[in-house]
Amino acid sequence: MSAVAEASLRQRALAALQAIRPHLTIIADVEGLKPFETDALIAHRETPMLAVLPETEGQVRDIVKACRKLGVPVVTRGAGTGISGGAIPHREGLLLVLSKMNEILEVDTVGRTATVEPGVRNLQVSEAVAAHGLFYAPDPSSQLICSIGGNVAENSGGVHCLKYGLTVHNLLAVRAVDADGDALLAGSRSLDAPGYDLLAVLTGSEGNLGVITQATVRLVPLPERTETLLAGFATVREAAEAVGEIIGEGIIPAALEMMDRVVIDACEKCMHLGLPRDADALLLVEVDGGDAEARDALARVSAILERCAATEVRVAADDAERARLWKSRKGAFTALATILPDFYTIDGTIPRRCLPDVLEYVYELAAEYGLVVGNVFHAGDGNIHPCIFYDANKPGDLERGEELGGRILERCVEVGGTITGEHGVGIEKLRQMCVQFRAPEIAAFHDTKRAFDPDGILNPGKAVPALKRCAEWGGTHVHGGRVPRADIPRF
């Protein structure tokens, strides 16, 4: 678009937005737009044409209608904590910021549901219902600031989703505004809803199908008892096999996390936690439930860990010790940042049974590329986050790191896994979508998109690659798994 046409479109959009009643908060000046130019994929930046902060669903509908009429793209943003770039603004588009829609509308303690606006923070929900002995289970690391609307858009996970499921499993209903400006109610508060499962389709659709204006989430009773264990293993393979054994016995821990030598060393150097120094891998296991259930699970997990040749098993005696055990896991990424100047984290998911082999492959590759790779991840889910260390000042280091990352993701797909765990596709993994899917599935995604958004005004260019681009990228298949912008820290 020429500069003149752009300015004219901007004027028309501004006028249309200013005509909406009640009056909207509109940000049109470059300084004001600055904070919105990226989300947590900070290497990508774009200044939106305009930003707008509605307070009601009615305003959202009017905004979308106005944009549709003018052909102006709409990028929806929650708290801007997404790490795949789903909320990166569009240069010729409107940034629709939902942070002012931040009310908890209703808490039903009997039905155990909360109905919230999209800008409500994840942790805010649990805080609001804690007095009733309830919590909202999905807990992304960014839960202090990330918004429920963003969680729905990305189908976010967290440490506890092994037992409690992803966002989609904890949602009962959403209200969403489609590209026509119509508000849709998807899902219901009862077990089953007739019609196609639009709730599941909207969840994880990364702002491509509708703007989430309300979510009714499931609340879970706070467990009566929680037990936390830390186990050391002489080898990564043994630790990975222990993960399989625990799940194989039919135990579903609340969390089952793994850390390798690289991460243990970094944590020790940084935090002096007294972690087992002779272990090549640690498992952090948490079980919860009723009193007897949690004790029983603790005994069973302890027995399995011993049988799997754990070199040491520590059980937290109290909450303070539990917090100390978790500190290594939660502080791991900060600690890692002290090892080498740069690292980036891969996000892929594999069937659990493939963990030992895939991890071994990761180390083999690391040796082949002469790079250090550390692993700290949601082992119970098979959601791996290999961290590849490099020095951006060393010529060729970054490129080697990218290639290594690409090969890891390709292996994820090869063993029947996927290129995402909990971070979404956004703009970061568009290219990997072409490795994950064949043309008929990509085409079905586009058809679905058109069913909600015929003109493609909602978050264009994200989440699903154009078939044409897949064809172009097909030529670079060896690098098909590689992650662009590898210099971004991710958690």
Place this chain on the structure above:
Amino acid sequence: MEIARELELGLPHGSVLVDREALKPYECDGLSAYRATPLVAAIPTDEAEVAAVLKVARRNKTPVVARGSGTGLSGGALPLADGILLSLARFNRIQDVNPTARTARVQPGVTNLRISQHVAPLGLYYAPDPSSQIACSIGGNVAENSGGVHCLKYGLTVHNVLRVRAINIEGDILELGSEALDAPGYDLMALITGSEGLLAVILEITVKLLPKPEVAQVIMASFSDVEKAGEAVANVIGAGIVPAGLEMMDKLATSAVEGFVHAGYDLEAEAILLAESDGTREEVADEIARMIEVMRASGATDIRVSQSDAERLRFWSGRKAAFPAVGRISPDYYCIDGSIPRAALGRVLSRIEELSARYGLRCANVFHAGDGNLHPLILYDANIAGELETTEKFASDILELCIEVGGTITGEHGVGVEKINQMCVQFATAELAQFHAVKAAFDPDGLLNPGKAVPTLHRCAEFGKMHVHRGAVAHPELPRF
């Protein structure tokens, strides 16, 4: 017939049925009051043959209705007189079982129970268990997103399926879902599940298997009124307990059943609850103790706990025989399928009692209380003039009540042709329009199971004029379970 000839070109001998006698078994599914003879039936044995059938359909713009075992209760597999009936009965292989990953890859014609039987030696089972599990097919389960007694704890079909391989009307194979926790892209697997054959034909399903629980025990609790029993259900769930099954029967149901199967029910009680716990020995002991406590606090007048597996099965035998038992005490009955938020259970049951008094018709309640999935059974006599009409009004009031309290018009039976009018009550125009847009995205010419599951907006507009009858279900004389 041109269509049959075209089909015969792509399918082996004996796979295309055209004569009336041969087509007879396909003329209805479990909603047997609706019948139609299809133009032709095709029974392919492999994916290439399914693709060939769809190609013929596409070329001739002939509708296709896919059919599994034909046990569906809402008429989703009802043939179209001008359409092809596509039977997937020959897709009956269990392709492989992975005991480590606890998954089974099966063809759509495999029966639900066969999966559990097949993996039983490994100590595993497939959790969703519709009453018809001995006969119903897994493909049909996916198409209808079926439930069962155990879905309170273990979820509906959609929660137990990992991957679906499907073929769209264009003949493209779609691989949806993944064995990993998360799959990128839109969740088309969830979209296909419960889409009642309108979006694609399912060719293969990878299901999740669960380890068989070590023990199971059931509590039978008596209550002096139905509302209290309903509140006890809400309290059990409210206490953070998720029983493996939580079923309710009222006095009318227990008295009908007791004379029939001698399950040992408390005939003094206005309502009984059956609450099952499964898991490890410690877990079950703990959960049973907690449930007893909640039931007592909720006003249970008597509580018994099964002391052996034989006793547990005896307690369940009454629940399982409830529908035939009710059939013995009334010439006709009509079963409703609706879901409500659990918290509304007590309130809705009292309202049903009031309605029962107002209409002068008995209503037995036997249902999945833990899920809030109601199955009120209205007892009537079709030979008494006006009684059927009164029953319809009563039923319509109940379904409206479900919607009024924030519930839905389906629990586990799907919409099919049976509840297509109620869809107009359940949804606003925007949602219905969106359903049609989704349908058009997969099947632009509307050749897959047209006329089912989602009403046209035009139909809803007409239906709106008959507003008083909006909850009435056609053919209420049908027994449903």
